[in-house]
Amino acid sequence: MVANNRPLSPHLQVYRWGLHMALSILHRVTGSALGLGTLVLAWWLMAIAAGPAYYGQFQDFILHPFGRLVLFGLSYALIFHLLNGIRHLYWDMGLGLEVKSVQRSGQGVVALSLVLTIAVWVGGYYAAGRLS
Amino acid sequence: MRTPLGKARGLGPARNGTAHWWAQRMTSVALVPLVVWFIVSIAALTGADHATIVAWIANPFTAVLLALMVIAGFYHLKLGGQVIIEDYVHHEGLKIAGLMALNFACAAVGLASIFAILKISFGS
Numbered sequence: 001m002v003a004n005n006r007p008l009s010p011h012l013q014v015y016r017w018g019l020h021m022a023l024s025i026l027h028r029v030t031g032s033a034l035g036l037g038t039l040v041l042a043w044w045l046m047a048i049a050a051g052p053a054y055y056g057q058f059q060d061f062i063l064h065p066f067g068r069l070v071l072f073g074l075s076y077a078l079i080f081h082l083l084n085g086i087r088h089l090y091w092d093m094g095l096g097l098e099v100k101s102v103q104r105s106g107q108g109v110v111a112l113s114l115v116l117t118i119a120v121w122v123g124g125y126y127a128a129g130r131l132s
Numbered sequence: 133m134r135t136p137l138g139k140a141r142g143l144g145p146a147r148n149g150t151a152h153w154w155a156q157r158m159t160s161v162a163l164v165p166l167v168v169w170f171i172v173s174i175a176a177l178t179g180a181d182h183a184t185i186v187a188w189i190a191n192p193f194t195a196v197l198l199a200l201m202v203i204a205g206f207y208h209l210k211l212g213g214q215v216i217i218e219d220y221v222h223h224e225g226l227k228i229a230g231l232m233a234l235n236f237a238c239a240a241v242g243l244a245s246i247f248a249i250l251k252i253s254f255g256s
């Protein structure tokens with residue numbers, strides 16, 4: 001197997017644990033969760049297209065505590081992945097790669113993703129007239 | 133004698149050099165504004181009834197933005213999922229099966245989403 005003679009990146013265990021590592025893994029986890037979440041998006045769109053009766057079924061799911069938990073998880077995953085994805089794109093331009101910057105932008109992503117997720121839910125409940 | 137480009141071509145687990153990487157960045161950049169718009173819109177629509185949501189999606193601006201987000205999103209998922217499969221699945225046959233499943237799923241769920249957007253837009 002010629003392919004196996006190519007140099008490989010070092011094994012995972014040589015890296016030191018830290019925020020950067022957790023966020024790197026979380027980017028992959030949230031990307032995968034969002035991949036599954038596309039089923040909810042497609043179900044939502046198909047149910048709307050199929051008519052009010054089908055949409056009612058979707059609403060029953062999303063209003064159930066388990067449905068809300070799924071939706072909350074997906075909203076956090078999307079917002080985290082969005083913010084951390086912007087961080088990735090910034091790195092791809094060769095910017096913010098110093099250890100200090102990586103650490104600080106990582107902390108920023110963690111804080112901002114939590115704040116924005118809560119803001120979106122407060123805004124959502126407000127729009128639904130439950131908080132007015 | 134091979135040039136550096138000639139040597140790089142066809143490498144990588146998917147044997148496609150840098151094209152994959154570049155497409156992943158393009159879809160990421162496209163998704164930033166589309167997803168921000170989507171999150172804000174959906175939050176504002178919380179609790180809306182069927183007729184209100186149909187009217188929102190039937191608006192051509194909404195329909196086109198939604199369709200763009202779906203296309204960029206599923207393409208991005210196909211590319212991202214491919215990297216994950218290539219990282220974890222080393223058995224050649226299983227890898228090909230996994231990549232096929234990923235591609236079929238992205239095509240099917242993406243098409244369902246686009247079809248639904250069009251059907252809502254053009255009315256039943």
Ligand code: HEM
Binds near residue numbers: 027086167212216
């Ligand atoms: C909201 C806008 C988004 C941005 C800015 C974004 C950005 C990115 C970037 C830059 C990467 C590459 C990370 C790397 O080089 O390791 C990536 C990976 C990925 N993204 Fe996204 N993404 C977004 C939305 C999504 C969505 C909606 C999904 C799911 C449908 C998704 C699924 C994935 C997956 C599965 C990966 C692969 C993760 C990995 O290789 O570890 N992303 N994303």
